Amino acid sequence: MRILILDIYPKKPYRISKDNNGGYGSSNRYGSNMVGKAINWFIKKNVDWPPLSSVHVLGILRSKGHEVFYKRELPDFLDKYDLFVIPSSIVCHESEINLIKKLKSLNKKIAVIGPFASSNPDLYIKEGAFVIKGEPEMFFFNEDINLKKIQNLKGVIDNFALSPLDDLPLPAWDIIYKNYPTMFSLLKNKQKMIPLLATRGCPYSCRFYCTYPLQQGIKVRQRNPSLILNEMKHWQSTLGVNFFIFRDPVFSINKKHTLELCETLINSNQKFQFVIETHLNNLDIELVKKLKAAGMVMVKVGVESAMKDVKKDANRFSIDEDDTFNKIKEIESLDIHVTTMFILGYPKDTIETCKATIEYAKQINSIVTQFTVFTPYPGTPAFNGYKEKILTNKYEDFTMYDLIFRHNNLSKEDIEKLKNEAYQKCYLNPKWIKKYIKARSSLPH
């Protein structure tokens, strides 16, 4: 069969990523003041991958002998394709629906994949697509699809076996790389980066509002470290890539596995570099040293808020504020860059608590600081308490950078001002500028 993964995005002056935010996506609208607009521009030039699971699907279908394609725009000659696969997201939802309507009017068969469609299948089914619920790579891995079979697929396709991650063929990054090479680097620099996985799944209590466990589940599954190394070597020898971004929701959640992976990478004598995202609770200084020896250059951690009660109210599992500060400083003392992530507009937040969070972020002064806005997502348990308070009827407005519900203490304008203030305070901070100049040459570039 000839299968096209059609990955559509609205055109905006900021980056829209479907891979972020557990696959629901984010529209990186950092701010509307000078600093915010400068960051919007900079991040739009940054790496910009499709959702990892759709690249896995591409690899699986190719390994089964299908002819596969990936495009970000509707091509000519639609008749040459037997199946269209659309990666869903909340941030491109209306654009995806328009595309489905167009394809349906031409009598095409359309599969929709990804966590947003999995949690909200009716939105897509009523337009004539069928939805593969859960991890789409597991469906395509277990099912041998053919022209006859796909004609009978409709509604929600569910309950297929979850195969071990180690059984899956490699994601087909080479296909994407061939057609969209600039997606893989920052500001079109030479250094290319490729996302990969060591684990999937997160059991922590913040899944109350977080989208990651919606598709990946709460059970942690890990890949064999030697297969991870083989994948890295494969991209090094075929695409010349030595730099990797682990897309696990909590990279070091299984310490034993993380240590095994470190040993495997260290013993390989390869000079790979990588970035991880994890929870500070899952990092101790001995582990950070091992990760550094294995090639880690940056760690991203969610700090979320300076206010204990604000986090507790939202079920955010966290460590003490002093421990957070000290741990970050300890990591930085080992010459590892830290990205800290904060959320403004938690349900219990006020202007004062948000300002305290901004001050705390400024005090931490990490090399990258990110502020997003608390968003109750349809599909998460948190959404039930907000159904009647949503301020928009357009899913694409769920950017993760805007207030989209009637907040008890904050208006949309308050949040916009706070967000502008946050980025300005952190990035026009003389201490940050000094730190950036010193660190510049060693930052991922």
Ligand code: SF4
């Ligand atoms: S730690 Fe919380 S926020 Fe992070 S992936 Fe897990 S559930 Fe989501």
